[in-house]
Amino acid sequence: MKKFVNISLSLLILVSVFWVTGNEVSANTILSDIPAGHPVEEQVEFLVNKEIISGYPDGTFRPNNSVTRREAAIVIAKAFNLNGNQRKTSFSDVASSDYASGYIQSAHEAGFISGYGNDTYKPDRYMTRGEMSYLLSKAFNFSASKNYYFIDVNPFSHYYDVINRLANNGVTIGYTDDTFRPDKIVTRGEFAIFTSRSLESSFRIMKEQTNPEKRIIKADWLNVRKGPGTSYDSAGLIKEGTLVSSYFKTGNWAYIKAPGYEGFVYATYLGVPVSALSGKVITVDPGHGDTDPGATANGLVEKEVVLSVGKKLRTYLERAGVKVVMTRSDDSYPSLSDRVGIAEKSNSDSFISIHANKFHSDAAHGTETFYNYYSPQGAEAKKLATYIQNRLYKAIDTSNRGVKHGNFQVIRDNYVPGVLVELGFLSNPNDARKLASNAYREKAAEAIYLGILDYYKNK
Known part of the structure; x- marks a missing residue:
């Protein structure tokens, strides 16, 4: 198995334009733009052989293309062998004549996907990596026992829990700069990697858990905020001399934890790291x-x-x-x-x-x-x-x-x-x-x- 640590991947959303059947095949023999050694070759081959994804009529896979919410529903429904027969849906913008209507409705009934407040699904909207995290976490019922952090995912945000579940289960490790980029549109190649990791444990790769630094607050009183900036609400005041665990920095702000405190503080007011030498x-x-x-x-x-x-x-x-x-x-x-x-x-x-x-x-x-x-x-x-x-x-x-x-x-x-x-x-x-x-x-x-x-x- 190839481990691709440079790709912090979301869902794999692939439109099924044609299907490959019969004996197992190699992705590079049927998809002209997935040659041997391609970063997503093994994952695409795995999903093709399970008849979860396929390519376009011209024999390409187009791994850099964006994934729509319709395509995502098709892939996740096929991964769970859900009923794909076209039928009436719960969404006003997904007609029964839509080729994906059965997959969308089945995934909705299974609790994997949900729509917007006005009973729409917006099937043509591109899916973000954050939305993909919701989809995979729900579909595979991932749980989390540890806290993993990405510098661009606020632990107070609605995305944190589902992204953390993916990290706990070896589905994502983020990019090399320790970001996850939840608002980035997910590509077909990324979705393929995330989906294959969700389905097959041998594809998984574990993120290194953050080892926090011990720091001492060096301001008389310091606001702990719910985000990295003064525009975020205060989560409390922490006093000088308090020992805190600092997990990551984003810009000039550090995410810290201490008994009774959790949030972001201005990093200038954190003392030098506490180590075995501190106080010597x-x-x-x-x-x-x-x-x-x-x-x-x-x-x-x-x-x-x-x-x-x-x-x-x-x-x-x-x-x-x-x-x-x-x-x-x-x-x-x-x-x-x-x-x-x-x-x-x-x-x-x-x-x-x-x-x-x-x-x-x-x-x-x-x-x-x-x-x-x-x-x-x-x-x-x-x-x-x-x-x-x-x-x-x-x-x-x-x-x-x-x-x-x-x-x-x-x-x-x-x-x-x-x-x-x-x-x-x-x-x-x-x-x-x-x-x-x-x-x-x-x-x-x-x-x-x-x-x-x-x-x-x-x-």
Whole structure:
């Protein structure tokens, strides 16, 4: 079975102009515009063999043509083997002489379709993807146990429930931009895919369920609205500091849920995502500084390289809700004891010291992360070092020199779980080239951040 994730498909509405009978046939042998490998080949073949759909007299299927409400009724009635004999209908605009009258009336009596308030069916009107969702949900009696979201389907709208039922049953996953486009006219090809998925489970494809972000409201009081805009009614007021689940954004508005609240809020007033790092205090220690430049080689100075990476790391951590304490954010030099004291006085949850290496020859290369086995938090420090190392050497594509015990004062005398990262060797041309690059410094900072996040996620 081919899975076509780029097509968020509606009903398949096909006018039965001629029928294929007899043994099973391949769609591409009878429909000239559905060649082998066409995106809807398997679904059309399935429906042709079940005598639910067919093509036009000229041997085409015309998958991009729009579907009318008349055609939709024919397809759904044939899918359920309903009586298609022409007869009087319940709709003033569908005469008994209409070739689809029997199908329309049977589908209406089965509860699959309904008309408009003035007893009309409007059989020549094109069907939208939203209307198709109503038709399929009713006809196949789909239910929903989960909530799936599309950024253009308001959960308060009349379409949401039926579209969600299709998503729950593997009939639609939406377009790649996470829209469903309920007002778009459905095509014959789309209708074929949706109908075949409804009939045959092997054609189904499940939408990935939205994993909401945890956010904290950062406005004194904020209107929760029933749609993405100030023109929508208020669903209540939510106060600053409330923890909410944010499911998706449409424009500048975010759809959120919290106990007692559900609706859209202006996204500017959502705080940074709450994660395993939220509320943590982490000391970032760029090594050396001032009159202590650290290692120098290949035109690089350690104190400058590590300060650059340290500042970038601070940005990543702060975005994740961390309070970052820098031992230095300029070319100053706190003593080694002062660095330890900064971490302990700030009640930091962890301590990250950043360095770069040097050797007397250019042969030494690679990345390593140290912890001190005998420090008060040695066991936790080793775990933290391991998570960071596993991320870092891969991200900057350096040799993995591993996680090691080290007798460095800033991690040995620290009551905070502390690690010392050696990014690479300034004395090695390849390592130095990477550490000179702003792009690689960014990668290094992100990798250290992700390693820290891994540690707290698994703590």
